[in-house]
Amino acid sequence: MTVTYSNAIKGMDINIKSARLSNGSAFPDAGSLSGASIPNENPLSGDATMGGAPDGRDLPEYVDFEWRESPRSPPDPTPMDPLSQAHKDWEKNMMDDFYSQPIKKQRVVIRNRVPAEVVNAVTGANRHSPSDQLTPASIEIFFIWTDNGIKLRWQIWHRxxxxxxxxxxxxxxxxxxxxxxxxxxxxxxxxxxxxxxxxxxxxxxxxxxxxxxxxxxxxxxxxxxxxxxxxxxxxxxxxxxxxxxxxxxxxxxxxxxxxxxxxxxxxxxxxxxxxxxxxxxxxxxxxxxxxxxxxxxxxxxxxxxxxxxxxxxxxxxxxxxxxxxxxxxxxxxxxxxxxxxxxxxxxxxxxxxxxxxxxxxx
Structure with a gap:
């Protein structure tokens, strides 16, 4: 399994506080995701991709996410001298504003939403793959932050x-x-x-x-x-x-x-x-x-x-x-x-x- 994180919210950064599986263990996450900033940006192009389980047999039941949203651009004007008291005050105000933002939560169900035919296609393609080589196929899971919550997409990535x-x-x-x-x-x-x-x-x-x-x-x-x-x-x-x-x-x-x-x-x-x-x-x-x-x-x-x-x-x-x-x-x-x-x-x-x-x- 390959995991891709993406943020489709224009002008807002996503700061992931935690991502946990059903057993409470940590799930690998992207940390922070920059908000969409160019015209006609494709949310499926992904901001960060990381490896997960080697095939679909270990798809997680769900992932619980906690995150904060913050404006992509810091407030103006930005004091030029980073050692000045004005800059320290500006930085403190910016961080105070960030931590004042509410922590949002959402559970994203995965295993029950990916069809069995997708899992079977991946495990079949990888059946004869040597253990020391990159598998020729994997399920790519997309977590996409939108103005209406986290959306889930999947596809098979063939290599x-x-x-x-x-x-x-x-x-x-x-x-x-x-x-x-x-x-x-x-x-x-x-x-x-x-x-x-x-x-x-x-x-x-x-x-x-x-x-x-x-x-x-x-x-x-x-x-x-x-x-x-x-x-x-x-x-x-x-x-x-x-x-x-x-x-x-x-x-x-x-x-x-x-x-x-x-x-x-x-x-x-x-x-x-x-x-x-x-x-x-x-x-x-x-x-x-x-x-x-x-x-x-x-x-x-x-x-x-x-x-x-x-x-x-x-x-x-x-x-x-x-x-x-x-x-x-x-x-x-x-x-x-x-x-x-x-x-x-x-x-x-x-x-x-x-x-x-x-x-x-x-």
Whole structure:
């Protein structure tokens, strides 16, 4: 198990006081987490990642967290001379203010929320792994601080001998940071499930037009494996935006890379690495530009624009649109889903459209 901590609260730092398991023992924590500070920050990119149990068999029942929240920036003005009495008084006032903040508590249940198929997939992948080597797969658990408490996400992180890492089996809480009005997910439904989609690399990362407040790149470049539920939990969430306009288009470069390249008998590390590189170079490079804005009905776009303009600090937006980019045997399909917030800060789907995509309930 790998644990990743993230803070999606804009302008607020998280200071973890304690993290304890059901038996009272300490659970490794990140200490402090800086608040989101750049536009369109992805809460699943993580602020701190650390190792945990080697596989899913030892998932904790729950973790009890205690923490304080404090403003990310200290109060101004800051006295320039650190040895002056004014600076000492300023520092004392800042610490007094910090310790005056209430200690917040939350129990995050883990074991009962991670499906058995996820645990079985990891233990199966690691069954023949040498004990002195990094296991080829692990469950990655995300603890994400939001304005509405700690949210839990999970996925399988694959690290095959080929060195091409990828992810599968995504799930957990819905993550909608305050003010976010567009979330994008990637899914792979190609019939040959022995391949994973590898984006970017020397061919370039996904791009959006026009550029957002954080730049022209649409997302990171994760590899993602086959799923039978591309718009129902199998997608990998990759982009969170609060832009006045949806992208006109998003452009992708990708290849389909084998999830496994077996080593030959007595093959050296250098020979194996060279063969993997040759396999990658021989793969067909694909490129596709997906129109987005023109595919969304005007009234839906207007609702998202209004939600962006009316967004309030530390509150979820009134509406959010999900864009699903689904890789199929006939190219990338776009499906969208409009959701509206409810009084309890959760979201309900009210409308969807776009391409029809392969979907299974399994």
């Amino acid at each position: 095959p001998p080929s060195g091409i890492q990828y992810y599968s089996h995504h799930g957990g809480d819905e993550i909608v940071p305050a003010g976010t009005t567009m979330i994008a997910g990637y899914s792979n439904t190609t019939k040959n499930d022995k391949f994973t989609v590898i984006l970017g690399g020397p061919d370039g990362a996904p791009m959006r037009y026009p550029a957002s407040a954080s730049g022209p790149y649409f997302s990171g470049t994760p590899g993602f494996a086959y799923t039978s539920r591309p718009i129902a939990g199998g997608e990998r969430l990759v982009a969170f935006e609060s832009e006045p306009e949806l992208p006109e288009w998003v452009e992708f470069n990708w290849r389909l890379f084998p999830t496994s390249i077996p080593r030959k008998f007595l093959e050296s590390d250098s020979a194996y690495a060279g063969r993997v590189s040759d396999v990658y170079d021989s793969l067909i490079k694909k490129h596709e530009r997906i129109l987005v804005r023109s595919r969304i009905p005007r009234e839906v776009r207007d609702e998202i624009t209004a939600a962006t303009h009316n967004a309030e600090p530390h509150k979820v937006a009134s509406s959010v649109i999900y864009l699903y980019f689904v890789w199929t045997d006939s190219g990338i399909k776009l499906h969208w889903r409009l959701k509206r917030s409810r009084p309890d800060k959760t979201f309900i789907s009210v409308r969807e459209g776009g391409d029809q995509v392969p979907q299974s309930d399994g």
